[in-house]
Amino acid sequence: MPGAGRADRRRHTRRLEILSAAARSFRSRGFAATGMREIAAAADLSPANLYHYFRGKQELLYFCQETSLERMLAAVRAARRARTPAAERLRAVIRAHVDCVLGEMEGAAAHLEVDDLPAPLKRRILVKRDLYERDIRRIVAAGITSGEFVDCDAKLTTQAILGALNWSVRWFRPDGERSPSDVGTAFAAYLVRGLIAAPSASRSNGRKRA
Amino acid sequence: MPGAGRADRRRHTRRLEILSAAARSFRSRGFAATGMREIAAAADLSPANLYHYFRGKQELLYFCQETSLERMLAAVRAARRARTPAAERLRAVIRAHVDCVLGEMEGAAAHLEVDDLPAPLKRRILVKRDLYERDIRRIVAAGITSGEFVDCDAKLTTQAILGALNWSVRWFRPDGERSPSDVGTAFAAYLVRGLIAAPSASRSNGRKRA
């Protein structure tokens, strides 16, 4: 029954278009401030018709987060499999993360507002998000253990990295001077450099203050 | 006329309490998702009475942002006046920023949702925010010029730093293992280290855009 197949494919395409529209809105105005009418308009559908593709607003958010978390998880897993130094693996993950949240791909809003999901969906997203964070943390920790990275709090450092990456959706303008790839490259360089011991140098390298 | 003075002080105290409650709510649930009822309840007032102290929700947001921006501006100005190396100045600003956004002080939400303000208030906040960012960027740029920091894009690096700092309100839990001061110290160390040339300057540096 190829007709059904074609309809299915069409439906799937539509769903991706909607997800993309929703992601864009969620990113730029936030979940609570984004109306279903707005999403529908952006996806060129009537508000009522939206409900033929998704059960509701929360499900849209869920799929947005699900989609980009999957993509980012794939990236971090590929990085972990690579036999390159921790620094290089971490840079790859950072570039992938930036590509994902700043690119025009559908669903790139994984970093946003988990609390707006109903409990069961929230749990599922949290599991993946924690897996993702843990994988990054493990790259950091591995670098520390191997001596490639300086000794530091892997957890806090990972949060700093993720913060720099996730916050980018707030200031990035697609029509600005830098491309997502520029941002990814610069962030990767800077954020990894902070894990590598500075030259024996001097008084300017550490804690100090009283 | 000490009676009037006392009444004024009382009113001022109340306003700070309300601001504090609002800031907490805005930080944890976002502006749009936070209801006036919620803020009123948190400040132990009836919803209607809230309007005796502030004209409306947007004014609350404005004062939150104004208050913490002022505090942070003071910190960054003090740092710029100091005759210490750029690294030390930057660390001081980072620690102050974290203290400000994670501390329990009223209004600590300057980094949030400028778009929800009406145009005139938005302009005023943006002016201050831009001043603040520019001051940090200047510390970074000064370090680059003097050779203390590696050559990099000062603007993007500043955004990365601010992202790491601002995002902390999303994951930080006051009852967790780390104190705001722990976070500030670790972030200062990590984020400044990334500006100092690493020793084994490998070929995998990956910046230096065209």
Next chain:
Amino acid sequence: MPGAGRADRRRHTRRLEILSAAARSFRSRGFAATGMREIAAAADLSPANLYHYFRGKQELLYFCQETSLERMLAAVRAARRARTPAAERLRAVIRAHVDCVLGEMEGAAAHLEVDDLPAPLKRRILVKRDLYERDIRRIVAAGITSGEFVDCDAKLTTQAILGALNWSVRWFRPDGERSPSDVGTAFAAYLVRGLIAAPSASRSNGRKRA
């Protein structure tokens, strides 16, 4: 106890000032759209203090209407006692009415929004208003009976007259070219002339149409 007397007089003065302020507001924005805060501000009192002089908003409206109805009733009674022709008596009433509703005297809002009063007060106002209308109607009817006026529906004509007079508060501007007295004189001339038989003239004097 002259002190009490002085306080009473003072209180009475204040009440008149408030009534005047309330009347001005009611006239220019209507009862429902006028807030107690607005009246209080116009009378230079705190909102709460207003309630020391009047029980509430409806009582203010009541006294406004009561005051000017009394004044207008006095005028119409004086006119009825006069032994002048009906035309002259009617003109006097019209001038007094205009003076009353356009002048700066307190309470000049009798023509407004009886329905906003609670039933008992409403009844009392309606009694007076009906007395007033009846007195005017009687002047009209007397003129008709005596042959001084043309034969017409006294009731409808009275409504037309009152409409012209009452509506003046909607378009009259105290800083405009005409004074209240100008308006009163012109209206008196025009509205009375309509009651006096036009010259035998022609086809242009009456019903006609089909």
Next chain:
Amino acid sequence: MPGAGRADRRRHTRRLEILSAAARSFRSRGFAATGMREIAAAADLSPANLYHYFRGKQELLYFCQETSLERMLAAVRAARRARTPAAERLRAVIRAHVDCVLGEMEGAAAHLEVDDLPAPLKRRILVKRDLYERDIRRIVAAGITSGEFVDCDAKLTTQAILGALNWSVRWFRPDGERSPSDVGTAFAAYLVRGLIAAPSASRSNGRKRA
């Protein structure tokens, strides 16, 4: 595509019903005192559903005024085109005005509360209202110039006429003895007679301001 046409017509009908209900409420209780709930109930809709047809309360008022002003403008223009004496033209306008404000047609509230409109809508209504008043004033002025009417202040006289007409919505009861057409005829006769020189031109004429 007759289906769409039918739906459109249905929607249009609904809008007229709502407008009619709103006009009735505004006329009898005033704009500020009329609640959206009330209008919704009168139009047999849920309050929320009202907003499917009109953007808000002010838009309802605007369309009420717009609708009846258009109708009245058409009447006054037709009258001006007629080659009958000024008296007859004025009578026609008066009858049309009364028909319009007292009839059960939708939107007949043009004379009400322009100040409750937002500035841009207010401007548009004022333009039309001024055109209407000017057209009536011109009929009066033409009669004066031609000697058909007595010499008088055309502006004030027009205001008197409009006041008599507009005020009628305040006292007219559809279930009373007089029909709107009775009122229109009586008002037309009386208000035009006042413009025609009375025979016994006594000294008590009292106009002719300095």
Next chain:
DNA sequence: TATGAATGAGATTTCATTCAT
């Protein structure tokens, strides 16, 4: 699949009024 109509719940905000001092 597609959509205009419909709605209950809830948002922010205003208001007349009262209370405590």
Next chain:
DNA sequence: TATGAATGAAATCTCATTCAT
């Protein structure tokens, strides 16, 4: 007398969602 603080009720309006077609 005077007032800032306080509030319950109600106002306008929005929103996610469902229904009927």
